[in-house]
Amino acid sequence: MSTAPFAPFDLCIIGAGPGGFAGAMRAVDAGRRVCLIEADEIGGTGVKWGALASKTMWELAKDYAVAAKRDRGYRCRDLQVSYSAVRATVMTAIEEKQQQMRRQLAVFAEGRRTAPGSIAYLQGRGRLAGDDRVAIALNDGTEREIRADNILIVTGSKPRRFAHIPVDQQRIFDSDGILDLQRFPPRLMIIGAGVTGCEYATIFSNFGQTKVFLVDHQEMILPYEDTDVSAFVSRNLEHSGVTILHSARLRDIDQNSDHLEVALDFADGNETVVAVDAVLISIGRDPNTRGLGLASAGIVPDAAGFLDCDADCRVRGRIYAAGDVTHRPALVNMAVMESRHAVKHMFRLPTRPLSFPNMSTVMFFNPAVAAVGLNEKGCRQRGLTYRVATYTNALLPRAIAMRATRGFVKIIVSDDDQQKILGMRAAGPQVSSTIMTIALLIDQDMDVREVVGSMFPHPTMSEVIQECLRLLMGKSIYKPEAFPDHLTIRRWHPTP
Numbered sequence: 001m002s003t004a005p006f007a008p009f010d011l012c013i014i015g016a017g018p019g020g021f022a023g024a025m026r027a028v029d030a031g032r033r034v035c036l037i038e039a040d041e042i043g044g045t046g047v048k049w050g051a052l053a054s055k056t057m058w059e060l061a062k063d064y065a066v067a068a069k070r071d072r073g074y075r076c077r078d079l080q081v082s083y084s085a086v087r088a089t090v091m092t093a094i095e096e097k098q099q100q101m102r103r104q105l106a107v108f109a110e111g112r113r114t115a116p117g118s119i120a121y122l123q124g125r126g127r128l129a130g131d132d133r134v135a136i137a138l139n140d141g142t143e144r145e146i147r148a149d150n151i152l153i154v155t156g157s158k159p160r161r162f163a164h165i166p167v168d169q170q171r172i173f174d175s176d177g178i179l180d181l182q183r184f185p186p187r188l189m190i191i192g193a194g195v196t197g198c199e200y201a202t203i204f205s206n207f208g209q210t211k212v213f214l215v216d217h218q219e220m221i222l223p224y225e226d227t228d229v230s231a232f233v234s235r236n237l238e239h240s241g242v243t244i245l246h247s248a249r250l251r252d253i254d255q256n257s258d259h260l261e262v263a264l265d266f267a268d269g270n271e272t273v274v275a276v277d278a279v280l281i282s283i284g285r286d287p288n289t290r291g292l293g294l295a296s297a298g299i300v301p302d303a304a305g306f307l308d309c310d311a312d313c314r315v316r317g318r319i320y321a322a323g324d325v326t327h328r329p330a331l332v333n334m335a336v337m338e339s340r341h342a343v344k345h346m347f348r349l350p351t352r353p354l355s356f357p358n359m360s361t362v363m364f365f366n367p368a369v370a371a372v373g374l375n376e377k378g379c380r381q382r383g384l385t386y387r388v389a390t391y392t393n394a395l396l397p398r399a400i401a402m403r404a405t406r407g408f409v410k411i412i413v414s415d416d417d418q419q420k421i422l423g424m425r426a427a428g429p430q431v432s433s434t435i436m437t438i439a440l441l442i443d444q445d446m447d448v449r450e451v452v453g454s455m456f457p458h459p460t461m462s463e464v465i466q467e468c469l470r471l472l473m474g475k476s477i478y479k480p481e482a483f484p485d486h487l488t489i490r491r492w493h494p495t496p
Ligand SMILES: Cc1cc2nc3c(=O)[nH]c(=O)nc-3n(C[C@H](O)[C@H](O)[C@H](O)COP(=O)(O)OP(=O)(O)OC[C@H]3O[C@@H](n4cnc5c(N)ncnc54)[C@H](O)[C@@H]3O)c2cc1C
Pocket: 014, 015, 016, 017, 018, 019, 020, 037, 038, 039, 040, 041, 042, 043, 044, 045, 046, 047, 049, 050, 051, 052, 054, 055, 124, 125, 126, 127, 154, 155, 156, 157, 175, 196, 288, 292, 322, 323, 324, 325, 329, 330, 331, 332, 333, 335, 362
């Protein structure tokens, strides 16, 4: 092992995905010396193997599906798409973001700055070598060991695999390898209908080149969502030609020279074999904690390998963890928020407690579904009495103008005088922006009456939020009596 020329760092961050990068920059803000270690490509799952890549593909697929429509007064002739052209555009997007990250690391590189706050970016695999030491197997084949007062583990996660099915990224893929496809497969089976599986089912069906089969061992897709949301997404996928197979377990994949035969066992005892050209496995993710030297710092991960940490993201002593490697929801915004919080906590910078009631996420389907706060399942698990109103986009002028009325907003409030917003689910165009109104309301603990009283621009998708809140207060312009299919309001309370 070569002797490290580095003086001890204030902070060593293992993993330069969105969490690691954000944490490094927050430490630089505080004038600290950071060592940032990345084993693979900068940006991690947040850029290359997950969020940015899949969202670029989703945008292209959405544009293609709109161009292929025949109900808009215009019609596209000779519309063509190739997977390699799509892939090239996705790679351009990835490279654009990675370049920005590299450029910033270069500006803040150790030795190039006179102002306090710098980053030594090391490319290699890091592992703990004690409470304040990290050993790095550098990509150039050499080894280094560094010392740091604080350590932040942000090593992310990787696709979960079946023990008996090898993923070759040639015909059997996981989300890390989907960009390796050579062409659109005529038939694709996606196993696992969580967000990843449903997003790729949306993407491939929108491009219209692939017959998609979507399989889950649960009775419904997106099993953690409310039944109405899951049913809405199912209907839309089926409308796009996706065949959904519920309560089905993968038994085996028989690899023939020109196709794959996927054998499935159903919960009711039936079985089937489906012939496809490619399989995408999306059954969840496992944390990247193996080989991380946790024992050398006295850290024991849980049975699934995730790191337990306290409310300030501290695992033990001066060692912190953030992002997918922890138990919390696997999202870029979570990784960034936790990582920044951990850095503020370790350097005793002012910070408010991490709080998740307003955690928001968007699931990129056709149309997209946005979520913030609790759903009905979550409220019932907690025994909360609530009222819930649903307002469909069919009554919304902007949605009518867009000729895109599939969608709704569903808002859950506490069933008391306060009517605190507990959560919202919204589906339709532009939900990624409209959701922030409710996320802010929850975050600021504001009264719904303040939103109902303010003026919204017209015609906008955000008006549906105002109308849905008015519906909860019995003041909506359109009434459930006239539109029982479009406007509903219910109450739920725990049975004593
Ligand atoms: C298909 C897909 C789509 C997604 N879409 C979205 C989305 O739309 N919105 C959203 O919010 N989230 C999305 N996510 C989730 C999101 O990508 C992750 O939650 C996020 O990237 C987690 O960030 P992270 O920094 O914790 O980990 P990662 O992004 O996984 O980064 C961890 C980094 O650590 C590196 N590393 C691992 N071990 C070591 C080691 N020993 N030494 C050095 N480096 C190491 C890895 O190479 C990696 O670069 C998606 C995920 C997938 C799979």
